[in-house]
Amino acid sequence: METEKTDYIFKIVLIGTMGSGKKQLMNRFCDNVFAHHESYMMVDFKIKKIEIHEKNIKLQIWNTHNIDYRFNNSLPISYFRGSHGIMFLYDITNKESFEKLPNLLEEAKEKSTENIQKMIIGTKVDLEEKRVITTSQGQTLADEFGASFYEVSAKENINIEECFMDMVFSIMEHLEFFENPNQPKNEFSVHSLSEDMIKFYENKQLCDYEINCISKESKKEKIPVHKLIILKRLQIDENQLEKEIQPIFEKSSKEDVELLLKWIYCGTFPSSKYSIFKKWKEKLSKICPISFRIGFQDFDKDFKGLLNENQSKDFTIICENEKEIKVHKLILIIRSELFRNMFLSVIQDDSNQVHDYSGKDIEVIKEMINFCYLDEIPKKFNKKMFQDLIDCADFFQLHPKLVVTLQKQIEKNEGSCVIF
Numbered sequence: 310m311e312t313e314k315t316d317y318i319f320k321i322v323l324i325g326t327m328g329s330g331k332k333q334l335m336n337r338f339c340d341n342v343f344a345h346h347e348s349y350m351m352v353d354f355k356i357k358k359i360e361i362h363e364k365n366i367k368l369q370i371w372n373t374h375n376i377d378y379r380f381n382n383s384l385p386i387s388y389f390r391g392s393h394g395i396m397f398l399y400d401i402t403n404k405e406s407f408e409k410l411p412n413l414l415e416e417a418k419e420k421s422t423e424n425i426q427k428m429i430i431g432t433k434v435d436l437e438e439k440r441v442i443t444t445s446q447g448q449t450l451a452d453e454f455g456a457s458f459y460e461v462s463a464k465e466n467i468n469i470e471e472c473f474m475d476m477v478f479s480i481m482e483h484l485e486f487f488e489n490p491n492q493p494k495n496e497f498s499v500h501s502l503s504e505d506m507i508k509f510y511e512n513k514q515l516c517d518y519e520i521n522c523i524s525k526e527s528k529k530e531k532i533p534v535h536k537l538i539i540l541k542r543l544q545i546d547e548n549q550l551e552k553e554i555q556p557i558f559e560k561s562s563k564e565d566v567e568l569l570l571k572w573i574y575c576g577t578f579p580s581s582k583y584s585i586f587k588k589w590k591e592k593l594s595k596i597c598p599i600s601f602r603i604g605f606q607d608f609d610k611d612f613k614g615l616l617n618e619n620q621s622k623d624f625t626i627i628c629e630n631e632k633e634i635k636v637h638k639l640i641l642i643i644r645s646e647l648f649r650n651m652f653l654s655v656i657q658d659d660s661n662q663v664h665d666y667s668g669k670d671i672e673v674i675k676e677m678i679n680f681c682y683l684d685e686i687p688k689k690f691n692k693k694m695f696q697d698l699i700d701c702a703d704f705f706q707l708h709p710k711l712v713v714t715l716q717k718q719i720e721k722n723e724g725s726c727v728i729f
Contacts, residue, residue, distance in 0.1 A: 335370050
């Protein structure tokens with residue numbers, strides 16, 4: 310019998326005082342059951358397998374021993390060794406369980422790695438009539454320590470899956486730091502596209518739309534954006550943008566709107582601003598069909614769809630033998646120094662056409678365009694096509710390091726080459 314491959318194993322630790330609901334939280338998420346009693350074991354452990362973006366993930370969930378708020382208990386450093394995320398629990402009906410958290414958070418900060426993901430969870434929201442800790446108190450503490458925040462009920466199964474899934478997505482966002490903190494990012498991964506996109510957002514080049522918002526002085530203000538990017542990333546049409554999204558923006562502060570726009574452009578949201586992200590998630594999740602999470606998981610899919618969408622393409626590349634390739638001017642300007650100079654400072658070609666002066670085959674040009682959109686190049690290319698792609702990438706002034714990488718591949722391989 311073939312064993313199912315596990316792509317990632319994440320260790321998540323639950324910390325809190327006796328009666329804070331750690332055992333119930335773990336049992337509800339892992340087994341979908343609820344038991345009233347707490348565990349008195351020093352360490353309790355469960356496995357939960359999930360699948361995200363075609364990746365099999367095994368969650369190791371550790372329920373640590375109960376902290377007695379009457380004593381100054383210390384957390385063993387072994388709790389944090391190899392951990393990817395920590396959930397700090399308190400009971401919303403128990404003041405002492407909440408007051409213990411700041412010390413636990415400080416201790417965890419000293420004993421864990423900088424990039425470990427933290428979440429503060431208020432439990433037992435089904436006992437609202439007995440609440441002594443307000444939601445705003447919990448959120449304020451989370452903001453102070455740069456943690457995300459949830460209120461849950463294991464008994465009523467409220468926000469259980471949501472809090473664990475947000476923790477997993479947050480871990481995945483910072484995955485490279487856990488695997489190898491000193492390893493540089495892949496120069497040609499989709500992350501380089503993210504960096505280009507945020508620079509593009511900040512430069513405001515070729516903006517063709519304005520987002521309405523409110524300034525600090527409570528005045529109406531407009532933020533220039535690129536409509537194509539907004540529509541594709543939110544997976545909405547122009548009518549939805551005007552009728553449903555704009556009214557939400559118009560009631561929001563410029564600071565909050567810009568945080569969301571940067572997420573739309575580059576796929577990241579500051580973990581210290583989680584409360585703002587949560588508000589956006591609540592406002593937009595019913596309108597936008599996307600998986601509205603912090604992170605970068607769907608970015609390449611969005612632009613792959615853009616690459617294959619002919620309707621909104623506004624530029625034509627004329628290749629050898631007058632063959633044409635339709636593209637988006639916006640993407641070429643982001644990715645190519647040649648096109649950036651042409652459109653923004655020199656030519657401003659009204660015909661929306663450029664001839665391929667390198668005289669390369671249309672298939673090679675297509676691969677260059679594919680790289681512009683997705684940072685992807687063919688896994689298999691013969692020697693001549695590699696050299697043609699090098700010349701083409703050099704001509705369009707794409708990543709210089711890509712040219713070096715391709716040249717090394719040609720030197721190492723004869724005939725058919727395989728890269729990445």
